[in-house]
Amino acid sequence: MKLLDSYYKNNKCLVIAEVAQAHDGSLGMAHAFIDAVAAAGADAIKFQTHIAEEESTPEEPWRLKFSLQDKTRYDYWKRMEFTRDQWEGLRNHALERKLLFLSSPFSVAAVDLLEELGVPLWKVASGEIMNRPVIDRMIQTGKPILISTGMCTLEELDNCIGWLREANSEYLIFQCTSEYPSPPEKVGLNLLSFYRDRYQCPVGLSDHSGTIYPGIAAAVLGALIIEVHVTFSKQMFGPDISSSITMDQLKELVEGIGFVGRMLSHSVDKEIISADYKEMRNIFYKSLVARSDLPAGTVLKEPMIASKKPGSGISPYRMKDLIGKKLRISVSVNHQFTESDFEN
Template sequence: MTSETTWLHQPGPAASCTIIAEVAQAHDGSLGTAHAFIDAIAETGADAVKFQTHIADAESTPGEPWRARFSLQDETRYDYWKRMEFTPAQWRGLKAHCEDRELLFLSTPFSEQAFELLESIGVAGWKVASGELTNRPLLEKMARTGRPLLLSTGMSALAEIDRTIAWLEPFKIPSLVMQCTSAYPCPPESIGLNNISLFRERYGASGLSDHSGKIFPSLAAATLGAQAVEVHVTLSRRMFGPDVPASVTVEELEQLVTGIRYLETALNHPVDKTHLPESVAELRPIFMKSVVINRPLSAGTRLERDHLAAKKPGTGIPAHDLEQVVGKRLRRDAAADHLLTWADLED
């Protein structure tokens, strides 16, 4: 494994997290809709668009069961995958569109034939679906290309992930292990943010593939050191498709991008609390408090606690020295709200 911190590309000088917008099957087989997703995602500032490449004959049989029966026009799951297919020329057009919009083009292959198709077109890296983590022949084909691998782990426990990482070790390619929970949508108690640091320590690099339909897990993951986050995206919550409940809207994706970049800036600029910046030091006299007389008192009065109060501005004896003032005598008459200085006092 590698501890390399640049994943697919470096988004900016203060950025460390690549933000991947997952279209998956949200285009519902419409090439025009797939292109519309690219334009919408580009406007959010995300770094990459990810599709899924399904070739029905290569990955499925007519007997494949539905995860959830959602389609009104596909008799079988196989029929649905068939309808999701694009031709090689159409895939090339999608990649070219991504490049025109300065987005990384990614697509998950679900068969060796799909891998060969994507390899001929060119991808920035390989996103491995949770169900393919044990598909050693496919993984090794990906690894031989030398491109980065992003591995979802939603259907595997640590022992199985360890085995996959061991398979990949000889290839010496950048590999990032993504915490993923295969629930659509995923409830907050199942997101597993604790695994961001666990995977980074165990495998060298980590990320989050989220199905919550919220922006909060990815924001948290970025602050925990995730080097890539992936969220499903929908153009509208009224769209058709099985992933809509597990998706963020384009508007929410824009908020996510803004939030991650904001947090990265904050995290990359630590504040040294051993010294105050000049801008803050200048505010101290305005906001800090001084010891004041709370009623008119005559010279020679021995000050008691109930003679004193702490009030702004902070240009007199600091409020934290109030107890040292108790028992001192006034050198001169003092009006109410007089800010005491040490010159006003004697033992």
């Protein structure tokens, strides 16, 4: 992806911390997430931009009835709204903390609002993958589009990618499992290579496992973006807490992915690295030594020879070479045999 090339050099993944609705409608909490995500070392913070009257009706059913204060799902989305000025404040705060500011739009109006704020790319939630008006509006901006595959069928994904290709849009596909939390058996890391091959595009993982393990594994498998839900505590309120990781875990994830990137970007030459361990081999390897005092003229038998550290003498690998040799000199116990100890 051209916009994010700087992140992809040297096998570096972009790590997106997804806040979603974890702020529970509190602007102060949303700002607190920005500071915490920046401190944990993530590259980007992502929210969700909901405009209730543009995306929902009072008849929308609950995915999970978790809120005691909201009579309907529509009421919940309404409570999650921020004004344009509030969104601008969040964007400015994120940029001050050196974070990419991202937000998933759920209506054309939300795309328009975020476009005014200058978001650098788009994230299509899996429930929006057939929302042609929203995707067409994203395409019009000319910015890269990240596609989440959680709920869609392969046919629907084919259709969506077809629209993007027709418009010559830049895109990335996220493997995503829409279970909260998703069990390891359903994370679907095998689909990273499937999507990469099928659509000839970069891939990423949008993880709902509530752990750091899939993200690190996906980085090893070449995912270019890892997205995880974040929370301040597993005891917080909200629909995504069980599938989120804490800030301490986010820091571990960022460090783990960085470690993976460094591993993948450096090749090791076995001959060169072995030469570096010469002194260590002398310490840990063993040499052939006399098991007891032996007089000159002794013809060596296997019970007379022991393998002991250090490894600066004749290697135990040559045990059979010493059997049957006659000592030219007397040696004491633990004497490290040398070639000059034997008659020709």
